[in-house]
Amino acid sequence: MGHVSGMVWLLTVLGIIGLLLFDFFFHVRRAHVPRLREAALWTSIYVSIAILFGAGVWVFGGATMGTEYFAGYVTEEALSVDNLFVFLLLLGSFKVPRADQQKVLLVGIAVSLVARTAFIFLGAALINSFAWIFYLFGAILLVTAGNLVRGHGDDSDEAPDNIVIRVARRVLRTSDTYDGDKLVTYRDGKRVLTPMLLVMVAIGGTDILFALDSIPAIFGLTQNVYLVFTATAFSLLGLRQLYFLIDGLLDRLVYLSYGLAAVLALIGVKLVLHAMHQNNVPFINDGEPIGVTEIPTLASLGIIVGVLLITVVASVLSPKGRARTYVAGARRRATEFLDVETDPEYCDELYHQLLGDEAHLNGLPEKYQDRVQRHTDLRELLDRAHRVHDERVAAGRCFVRPERSAA
Template identity: 45%
Template sequence: MGELHLGFEITALVVLCVILVADLLIVLKRPHLPSMKECAAWIGFYVGLALVFALVLLFVGGMKPASEFVTGWLLEYSLSIDNLFVFIIIMAKFGVPRKYQQEALMVGIIIALIARGLFILAGSVIIEHFTAVFYVFGIFLLWTAWKQAFEEEDDGSDSFIMRTVRKVFPVSDEYEGNKLRTVVDGKKVFTPMLLVFITLGITDVMFALDSIPAIFGVTRNPFLVFTANIFALMGLRQLYFLLGGLLERLAYLHYGIAAILGFIGVKLLIHAIHEAPLDFIPGFDLLKKIPEVPIWLSLAFIVVAMGTAVLVSIVAANRAETREVDEGAPTER
């Protein structure tokens, strides 16, 4: 066991695409602000679907693909949560009406899947012919971990690309429902929704540059890499509305994400040492004795890192609120 049949992979991808298309059609036909109950139900559905898929993988391919999928899914889900912070900034900057934010997010997710699919194909080909690329991936993730921990993220709304788009395409100042085009003074122009779609797309490509090398540290199977990304992005739209203001309380979440990226970066470097040893370096044989990081350890680290970051953030936020209440309370005489 361990190998997945091509027929199974094609069937699974078709089913997942049908689900995504159905979700998109629902959003387009009935744009609305989802309730907390609706968001929780959809998130539960997608998480349950991912767990069912893991069980199917266990039955069809055995423990190896199932464990790699679950670890990759949790890794991508953790990194995708970081997207939500930037999504909130983008929506606020462009003043997207809450009623139409679902559609904007869904289009962003579709763009993300296309971009990640291309990156996965490219990454698979590179890895197949140049295993030393794991050194590059590892170093890149360590650098990304440092940026995640100590630098602010860019939402892309003021980038050179966005400034160019504003110059090339006439854009109106007001939204007109969820339309991309409108008429102003007899001229057809684009609505700000176009800028929102492009900004979300740029942001998703930026995040894909981080997440794709990371998941290749968990599995080299392109099918598992892509399905883990699909399931991680499924429900992200509802999670955006469910968490909402809670994200502002998770002040230390980026440290947890940085720890995960750093851990996977080290894991990739260790893997590179075994797969593409640099024997011309004196004493390199000593590095070969470092054991490869097992899947179970990667899974445990991801869960602990995210859990710790969330817990510390919530405790710190509660203490800050208590302090503000105490300082604002009138003193007794």
């Protein structure tokens, strides 16, 4: 069943819009800090919906369509996790309070979904018109894979500053402070935009740029536009919940870039082989198809899942991953405690999480402790956090938990 009827398309689009609206009105409309249990519950629900949808595709569309959907979904989900690193840096750079981050992410994801849908139909039109586009998509993925490997050693904590963010900063005049999760506020009697709108544009715009890699990747696994759209949509829908579930583990995935590079390289090679099999480019083999063996989608799915599992397990077991997790966690929590959050109870929670991070840092092997000591800015940040906490306790503006502080 390669063809999908207009009614199925309509019901699918309405279902996705319904999920976005449900997310907004029942989770995001009221600003709050999502707890681990809430994030885990809703992440599992969205993943289950995606799996059940894939099972339906398999039953009604056949094994080929089912395999293509799951290969596309797993790949897009893995690329989405990599994108969460950038979201983490952006939200920290704009100093978005934790309770307001949900709305920022959901709006950014909705914008990205609309833009990616346009990219998907554009990509499909190009594929139908020009067979050589597979060579281009394959080259894009191979170059991206190389860049991921070369850029892996860069542990910079600086947020990206791409053209979307620079244009938004220039065009959107905003105030320096937030007013809850409002997009507009008043300063000196004048109506001005808050930084909330700017960070929404940054998240959405940055994710659109990610589509330049992810859309060619999924077209390398299936050329069925319906499967490309649904796999992309379901990978994005659960992204907000996934962010709050694993943001503390993101820095732990030190080998994720290598795994994604291998996946993108595999799909890039698959695209090039497919292009050779359907070749009509005049200066390649005189415009005649080349008899090459293509990589079956089922084999691609197995390799993708295997590579990602190995990557995650190796990262979790890595001492380097633990050290990086604790350093990044301590830096992030200290910054939130000092410069971002204002709710006394959540500040208290952050401070005691920070104490846990410091205890983990002190328990690292000596080699990694020496590396931590070279982060002089981190030591200064932690010292300032302790001083500010003591001042807040003395002023009665902070909760105290002596039993945890003593630990």
